[in-house]
Amino acid sequence: MNEIGLNIRKLKNKTFTVVIALFTILTALPLIFIIYYVFRQGIAAINWQFFITLPKPVGESGGGIANALLGTVLIVLVASVMAVPIGIMAGVYMSENPDNRISRSARLAVEVLNGVPSIVIGIFAYLVVVIPTGGFSSFSGSFALAVMMLPLIIRTTEETLQRVPKALKESALALGAPYYRVIFKVVIPSGLSGIINGVMLAVARVTGETAPLLFTAFGNPYLNWNISKPMANLPLLIFNYATSPYKNWHRLAWGASLILIIFVLLLNITSRLAIKKWKIRF
Amino acid sequence: MENSILVTENLKAWYGDNEVIHGISMSFPQNHVIAIMGPSGCGKSTFIRCLNRIHELTPSSKTEGRIRLDDESIYSIPAIMLRRRIGMVFQKPNPFPTMSIFDNVLAGYKLNNIKLSSDEKDEIVENALRNTGLWEEVKDSLHQRGNFLSGGQQQRLCIARTIAMKPEVLLLDEPTSSLDPISAGKIEDLIVDLKDNYTIVIVTHNMQQAGRVSDKTAFFYLGRLIEYGKTDQIFTNPKHSKTQNYITGRFS
Numbered sequence: 011m012n013e014i015g016l017n018i019r020k021l022k023n024k025t026f027t028v029v030i031a032l033f034t035i036l037t038a039l040p041l042i043f044i045i046y047y048v049f050r051q052g053i054a055a056i057n058w059q060f061f062i063t064l065p066k067p068v069g070e071s072g073g074g075i076a077n078a079l080l081g082t083v084l085i086v087l088v089a090s091v092m093a094v095p096i097g098i099m100a101g102v103y104m105s106e107n108p109d110n111r112i113s114r115s116a117r118l119a120v121e122v123l124n125g126v127p128s129i130v131i132g133i134f135a136y137l138v139v140v141i142p143t144g145g146f147s148s149f150s151g152s153f154a155l156a157v158m159m160l161p162l163i164i165r166t167t168e169e170t171l172q173r174v175p176k177a178l179k180e181s182a183l184a185l186g187a188p189y190y191r192v193i194f195k196v197v198i199p200s201g202l203s204g205i206i207n208g209v210m211l212a213v214a215r216v217t218g219e220t221a222p223l224l225f226t227a228f229g230n231p232y233l234n235w236n237i238s239k240p241m242a243n244l245p246l247l248i249f250n251y252a253t254s255p256y257k258n259w260h261r262l263a264w265g266a267s268l269i270l271i272i273f274v275l276l277l278n279i280t281s282r283l284a285i286k287k288w289k290i291r292f
Numbered sequence: 293m294e295n296s297i298l299v300t301e302n303l304k305a306w307y308g309d310n311e312v313i314h315g316i317s318m319s320f321p322q323n324h325v326i327a328i329m330g331p332s333g334c335g336k337s338t339f340i341r342c343l344n345r346i347h348e349l350t351p352s353s354k355t356e357g358r359i360r361l362d363d364e365s366i367y368s369i370p371a372i373m374l375r376r377r378i379g380m381v382f383q384k385p386n387p388f389p390t391m392s393i394f395d396n397v398l399a400g401y402k403l404n405n406i407k408l409s410s411d412e413k414d415e416i417v418e419n420a421l422r423n424t425g426l427w428e429e430v431k432d433s434l435h436q437r438g439n440f441l442s443g444g445q446q447q448r449l450c451i452a453r454t455i456a457m458k459p460e461v462l463l464l465d466e467p468t469s470s471l472d473p474i475s476a477g478k479i480e481d482l483i484v485d486l487k488d489n490y491t492i493v494i495v496t497h498n499m500q501q502a503g504r505v506s507d508k509t510a511f512f513y514l515g516r517l518i519e520y521g522k523t524d525q526i527f528t529n530p531k532h533s534k535t536q537n538y539i540t541g542r543f544s
Contacts, residue, residue, distance in 0.1 A: 107351075177382045178389075180346055181450065185457060186376035187403030195403055199390040290389040 045275075048267050055265025064233060065251075071258050075266050077233045077242035081148065084235070085227055085243055086217055088152035093159035094209055100160075101167025101205075102193060108172070116164075124161035131157050132222035140226055148234070148241035151227030155219060159212040166208025170201035203288035210281035214274045220245035244270050297322040297491050298343065298378075298461055303357035305338050305347055312338050314515045315357065320461070325483060325492045327506035327523065329499060331543065335515040336495045340463045343493070344378040345371045361460070376400065379454035380463040384470050385446035387438040387453070394434040396449055397421060400457040420452040424482055444475020448482065455490065462486065464494040468501065480505050499539055503527055511535045 059074050066073030104113040135154035140146055174197055182192040198205070216222075223229075228240040229250065244266050251263035296319035305313040313335045320326050328336045341347035342355050345366065359366045366374050387396045397417045401408055408416070417434065421427040426448050430441070438449055447467060454462060464483070468476035483492055483505045496502050502509050503523060510520040511534070519526060519535045530536045537543055 175384075175386065177384060178386050180349070181380075181382055181386055181453075182388070182399070182403055183349065184344060184346055184375055184380040184382075185400035185403055185453070186372045186374075187400070188372055191403050191405065196388055196390075200388075202390070 045271065048264065048271050051264040052266075052268030055261045056268065060262075060265055065231060065247075065262060066258070068256050068259070073258070073262065075242075075244070075247060075262055075269075077230060078244045078247040078266060079269070080233060080235070081227065081230070081241040081243040082217060082245075084237065085148050085151050085155065085223070085241060086213060088149065088237055089155035089159060089216060090209070090213060092152065093156035093163060093212065096156075097160050097163030097208075097212075098167050098198070098205060101164045102171060102198065104164070105168045105171035106193075117168075120161045120164050123157070124165075127221075128154075128158060128219050129221040129224075132224055132226055135222060136225045143238070146226060146228035146240040148227050148237040148239065151223045151241070151243070152237070154222035154226050155216040158216050158219065158222065162212040162215065163205075163208050166211070167201070167205050170204025170208070171197060173204075174200045200290055203285050203290065206284050206288070207281045210277050210284070214277040214281075217273060217277075218245055218270055220249050295322045296320060297362060298493075299358075299360045300343070301358040301360075303339070303342060303359060304355065305335070305342050306354040307338075307350065308352045312515050313342070316512075316515075316517045318510060318517060318520060320491055320493060321508070322491050323487055323489075324507040325487050325494060325505050327502035327509045328493065328495045328512060329497060329502045329509060329538075330512035330518075331538070332497060333514075334512040336512045337465050339512070340380075340465060340493055340495055343461070343463060344375050344380050346375075346380065372404070376404070376457050377459050378461045378463060379457055379459035380465065381447070381450050381454055381467050383466045385443050385450055387441075387446050387449050389437065389439060391437070392435045393430050393438045393441075393449060396438055397452050397456050399453050416456050420456040423455060423486065424448040424452040425478065426452060442475065444471050444478055447471060447475070447479060451479075451482065451486075455486070460491060462490045462492045464492065466495050466497065468496075468498070476501075499527075511538060513538070 059072060061074055061079065062076050063072070063074035064077055065075065100116060104116055107113050131154050135150050135157070139150035139153050143150070178200065179192055179197055182196040183189070187195070223243055223246050227243055227246065229246045230240045230242045232242075234241050248263045248266050248270070251259035251266070254260070298320040299318070301317050302315045303313060303317070304311060304315050316339060328339065330336050338347060343359060343366075347353055347355060348371075361369070361374070361377065366378075369377075387393075388399055391399060394413075394417055395402065397420050398408070398413055401416075418427060421430065426445060429445060430449075433440075438446060441449065451462075451467070468479050471479065480501060483494060486492060487507075494502075494505065506523045508521065509523040509526040511518045511526065511530075511532070513534055519530060519532045521531075526535065527539060530539060
């Protein structure tokens with residue numbers, strides 16, 4: 011090996027390191043640009059009125075998105091109330107009985123469900139909730155979102171609880187504790203950081219979902235607290251207003267996008283902090 | 293004749309189709325320390341896990357034979373009541389990570405939803421911690437989580453948590469195998485102290501430990517009880533050649 015050959019190899023190594031580093035930086039660019047543009051366009055729409063008033067009719071300027079803010083909070087809240095207990099319990103069962111037939115089938119079902127396009131879940135909710143109840147409702151939207159949240163919650167719960175040492179559970183049982191109290195007082199608390207993280211990520215994921223809400227929650231130009239009636243929400247409002255020809259509505263759509271992005275970012279950041287704070291090492 | 297608190301008759305245990313205990317009959321005299329020693333895989337852990345019915349929690353496991361506690365079959369006592377009378381400490385120290393030291397000692401009461409007045413709580417915690425020699429070391433940090441404690445302190449906390457339930461029998465499954473020699477020595481001293489109030493069954497693969505702490509020693513080999521007798525006699529004058537080979541280090 012002469013010296014020139016060696017130098018070429020060194021150069022190749024250097025180049026390769028730089029190239030993979032560049033690609034890594036590249037992956038962060040879309041997010042940075044999204045945040046930059048949404049902030050630039052959206053920040054102008056944000057003021058006190060934006061949060062507390064309803065959208066104005068076409069032609070009038072001003073107005074806010076109070077209906078969609080309330081709607082998104084209510085829809086996601088009801089979805090969480092349905093999905094979180096079911097998801098956690100299913101995750102507990104699957105980590106407690108990892109190899110039986112129920113768990114194996116459930117694991118497969120969860121994987122497939124995770125890959126089902128959200129629009130299909132929307133159609134499913136339309137069929138099983140909207141049609142039987144006779145109309146669009148916020149509840150049917152929550153139902154669709156709950157279905158979408160389940161896989162993430164179940165999987166993170168199962169994975170976290172599998173890392174809880176078996177001996178910890180046995181020690182609790184050896185103190186004479188009944189099984190269900192061992193689960194609720196020892197096993198779940200020991201895995202709480204992972205479970206909370208899963209729930210937060212699931213919430214963050216479905217908060218921005220538009221497709222499942224198209225023919226379930228439907229949207230509503232007015233403020234609505236009743237979950238059996240159609241309800242406005244941020245993603246649908248963005249979709250409708252951004253595709254409209256009106257400048258004022260575009261402004262509201264950018265503002266709503268900004269709120270949505272900030273919400274999702276905050277959830278992601280808090281879930282990371284939650285993991286750091288409550289993580290228990292075994 | 294000693295008064296036996298716990299007796300097994302022809303006890304057999306399986307994991308799936310694999311019989312790991314082949315009919316062991318043994319009696320445990322009250323307020324004694326009984327060591328069970330033997331090479332890895334001889335069934336000593338499985339054997340004591342049968343005594344508090346933890347073994348049966350393993351899927352597809354099975355036991356056969358009789359076990360009596362105070363002349364009553366343990367199978368006629370609800371498992372959760374039995375486990376309060378026969379406490380167990382495991383190989384690795386494992387205080388409950390989400391609970392404070394104080395709550396760890398009371399974990400048995402909390403997990404069984406037994407209500408105590410705060411005076412009773414303080415008394416139980418202080419007694420259990422004093423009896424395990426931890427009180428002076430942790431009395432100022434009772435309401436912190438126990439993860440800053442050393443391994444040996446954590447193991448003593450686990451023993452405190454077990455004796456807080458006032459069991460009759462204490463099962464110790466290789467309680468010092470993950471500890472440094474000094475911490476292990478403290479646990480051994482503690483075991484000797486505790487026999488005034490409890491009957492202690494300790495599983496160990498450390499012969500010196502068996503010799504130091506126990507009154508009686510049993511030698512298990514391949515799921516059978518080879519020899520059982522006074523510790524002095526087992527170590528100085530074993531009757532069975534397998535026991536002799538084991539204690540002279542010809543196999544381990």
